[in-house]
Amino acid sequence: MSPTISRRGLITAGAGALMGASLARPALSRGLPEAPTMAEATMQAPLVPAEGADYTPVATLNGWTLPWRMKDGWKEFHLVAEPVVREFADGMNAHLWGYNGQSPGPTIEAVEGDRVRIFVTNRLPEHTTIHWHGMILPSGMDGVGGLTQPHIPPGKTFVYEYTLTKSGTFMYHPHSDEMVQMAMGMMGFFVVHPRDPALHRVDRDFVFLLNAFDIEPGSYVPRVMEMTDFNMWTINSRVFPGIDPLVVGKNDRVRVRVGNLTMTNHPVHMHGYDFEVTCTDGGWVRPEARWPEVSIDVPVGAMRAFEFDAVHEGDWAIHCHKSHHTMNAMGHGIKTFIGADLRRSTAQIRKLVPDYMPMGHDGMGAMGSMEMPAPDNTLPMMTGWGPFGPIEMGGMFTVVKVRDGLAKDDYSDPGWFDHPEGTVAYEWTGDVAPVERQG
Template identity: 45%
Template sequence: MTVTVLDVPKLPWELDNGVKVFRLIAEPIKAEFVPGRVMDVWGYNGRNPGPTIEVTEGDHVRILFENRLPEPTTVHWHGIEVPIEMDGVPAISQPLVGPGERFTYEFTLHQNGTFFYHTHMPMAEMLGLLGFFVIHPKHAYRPVVHKDFGIVLQEWAVLPNNTVPNTLSMEFNWLTFNGKAGPAATPMLVKLGERVRIRLINIGMDHHPIHLHGFQFRVTGTEAGRIPESAWYPQNTVLVGVAQARDIEFDADRPGDWMLHCHLPHHMMNQMVSMVGPMAHSGPMQTGKGMEEGMGIMKGHALSEENAPGFGRGMGMTTAEKPTTSMVGPSPHAQHGAPGGGNTRKDRVPGFPQDMFMPMDEEVAKPETFGLPRDWSAALGGMMTLVRVLPPDKYEEIMTLVKESESDTTAAQPGAMCIASATAPMTMGPRIWPRHGAQPADRDAMQR
């Protein structure tokens, strides 16, 4: 059983006289949080989060590290018991690795569990220098799981019209799972009746109460390893604190598309906290713009000039002076009737509007989203994704689509290493995956 960290590749290794040898490169990269929103961040081997290192208890590993950043750095192996000279603390356990320099980390692994690696330069860590380090036990945990997923929790502060995160900020307006925000995060596919493990790691500035719909799970592991079964108890929300890991396990015995998300309201949105919460910004933030303008969000009905031509910080009219409208413009849903007629005078409803419903189904379509209902993407934002528990026939159908897409990606990237191509970002081309209700025979008709 291997760990699947969706949207993130595994780090390949070579065997050298019984030693597993990995090559890890720190470098500036571009990362697309959602379609059209590309950020300038730092990562490992061209990815953010960095590729997953997956090994087995008892392995002897050698990590050949290269620094392609414009400043010094190191790598720390969080929670892993290594010799002091391998611990990655700059100037304490090792010298800094300067730009263009290399350093070899080498140690034997006697633990098992969910760990992670990250730079020990704090500001650079906030630019994305981190990744999973999973150590499997020599003998599989009991009860055995059928699916093993990993999710990296990250937060970013990106001002409008900027692509570089502000690492000094204490307020965040982009929240991601495995480097993807909301509907861009690939759903987890599970066959009905399977036992599932989800590994969660948090290397950010905020704690995150992660909630799973539809199931009661057990927390079976932390960043220190496996928890004895006698200490497990049922939960549906687990707090993943800063620098912590939590493994949760459950039996997927209820079919459906179940949400997994951070339950802090502003962490279920992207860029939206800029509209209604404090943010270090001296001038008004213009509304009604596209992805790369104004607020930097997708063009949609969540913003409107009708109620908010600009969002000032310490400037202009405040909500106290204009109590009957919020700072967010109305959506088409605002005029929908309510039982009994409702209040159609929106200017008389304090707080109106709060609807930020912005579908982008086609922009984020991929095989894993096949069969989801129309406008499903509008329900996801920030730290949110889906656990899709599917009947066997539907599961096999979607997995066939996934494999076909992976084959297409591999064919489009001749010479790419197999281990990388299978997990590389998919190039969807013109294909639009059918929504809920479309039959398999309809797929060819839906090509563009």
């Protein structure tokens, strides 16, 4: 799973993490660090630090970590704001704006106390900035166009320099034509590890952003004026079944960091486990103040992190618990026909449209296994197959796959879980118990 990243050798990064990189950008003048780019939509291997503080690097679902170089005591990164093409899942691409070839942009990782210098080059058709969401820094580095800095014009590069004063989980996004630029996919994660490598240590550390788009079937560009009726609810600009699973080894201590840059809250629910909420936007939750959950509501513009010990093997769903957020390409003007007798109307319609199929009179579950004609560049409302048939999900849904015997650095998909005999729900074929009528 080595990333397809362009570089020129200036980047200091994990050994092997940039193997197989290809050149994709011209050399930059005046000593700028290279701006790596990523075209792959699958999760790249965590970027193990080659020098400096030791930490467990994060794994970004369907994403990657931005390499850096050290220069004169500064950890230097280079972000490029630009139009990108993002595959939501097989069969649908979106024309978005993002950073370094992707939306969301690459995850930035550093360590508490690091001095960071971040170059931001604007290749958009309009001006932009970057706000470092949740960070403590000088006002002039906060990234609010017109208030704390000039907007970055197209074709120009600005520099942000500050010291990372606290560890935790943060985000980055524009504060310049924010409504359009965030609706087009401009956002990313910024993880700051503790200075003490033993503090808050886990075995596997996953990050992903929740974002949403309104893209009409057959089109490619989001409707940026939409406020409520989104039809693509995504994890890192991907929808199920295109979202990577969270692969962990049995008995691993696992952290999941979730950021929300949509227009609504998301109750993230994980099956098979209870977990501890260990971090918010404001910082780490003290051990005596942590609380147990099986669902954690992630407010708009906020981050939550939770941890659990992976003691239960299996394939465990993790998803937003708003039911419409686990569907793709929903049409919000569809009437409800549950309980309606559509036989007469179906017969009449089939005289004009022989292949017509009525939907919804018995619920929508049959759509999970139907292959119906659809416009180009869209997805079925529910899709994805498991070992027992259609999963009937989409949107903000994926799977935590807990397996025994995984290597520490193995994040590859192990396939579906092999359930031990006698542990799968089954059909009862014995006597049918009478149903007692109430009232």
